[in-house]
Amino acid sequence: MKPTIALIGPGRVGSAVAKKLHAAGYQLTAIVSRDRQRAIEACQFIDCPSDAATDQLVSVTSAEVILLAVPDDQIQSVAQQVHSVCDPRNPPSLIHFSGLHPAAIMQSTTDIHTTLLCLHPLLPFANREKGYYALDQCPCAIESSTPQGILLGKKLATAMGGTPFPVATDKKALYHAAACISSNYLVTLIAMARDLFIHCGIESEHATPLLLPLMRAVFANVEELGVEQGLTGPIVRGDVGTITKHLQQLEREAPEFLESYRALGIQTATIGEKSQRLSLKRAATIKDILEQ
């Protein structure tokens, strides 16, 4: 039997996840928004009956699983509100979607038997429609301190079309930092390259589109060959002269990017070493130049 589900916070993640679970045959008993009209609108998106829509938190009490798809900073307090309205003898399972917080952030101060789970889809939810379609085959991190929580996470992630994988509770900040580096910092790197193109006189509206084919080719190389063998460019080639010229012109014309260029270059030299295409000696020379 599939457990019944209530959603608190029908935003980007909550609506997309609820729509997937509804399509997979899970019954949604309550869609809770602070504004009932938003809850009705979310029911339409999810394609579930609009009588599930409510602005009353107490409506979640009939569900066996409650999704807390609220901002990270609100998870703990919303969980406490849920505990205060639910029957402690028959507590529901609680799920949040934060990549950072442990599931235990939802622990009740009085009850220790609730199944608590963090289910983090490793995906940027720009909006609920894109999120819904991207959930297919999306890696989903599962974190819980109990086997029941892990089992529930695997079932729900799979029902959503995702691929569950475990993350240790004491490593969540590292895990989330990795997620931020691979998504947010990637955007920062693109912005840096775009701004350097603009420094070269390329018109700003052309700068990002000109970079995209290069970046797509890099993704394809990494996907096919892996990180180490997917690396190309002057550092892995050991072209010390080229790197020196980069540093010189950056220092003269775009010094705001120099520190980042140096730091990323040092990391890149380490990848070059691991690829076994850059000798340890040449890597050391490059790192020396970058550290100066």
Ligand SMILES: NC(=O)c1ccc[n+]([C@@H]2O[C@H](COP(=O)([O-])OP(=O)(O)OC[C@H]3O[C@@H](n4cnc5c(N)ncnc54)[C@H](OP(=O)(O)O)[C@@H]3O)[C@@H](O)[C@H]2O)c1
């Ligand atoms: N966006 C992403 O890319 C992404 C990816 C993976 C995981 N996550 C995680 O998913 C969770 C939700 O993120 P989201 O991007 O879906 O956020 P969101 O689109 O802003 O939705 C959050 C919802 O929570 C409700 N809410 C806001 N403040 C609240 C409060 N003080 N009390 C109760 N409800 C409140 C709002 O619903 P009403 O206004 O209708 O009440 C809002 O629609 C977060 O834990 C986030 O870390 C996000």
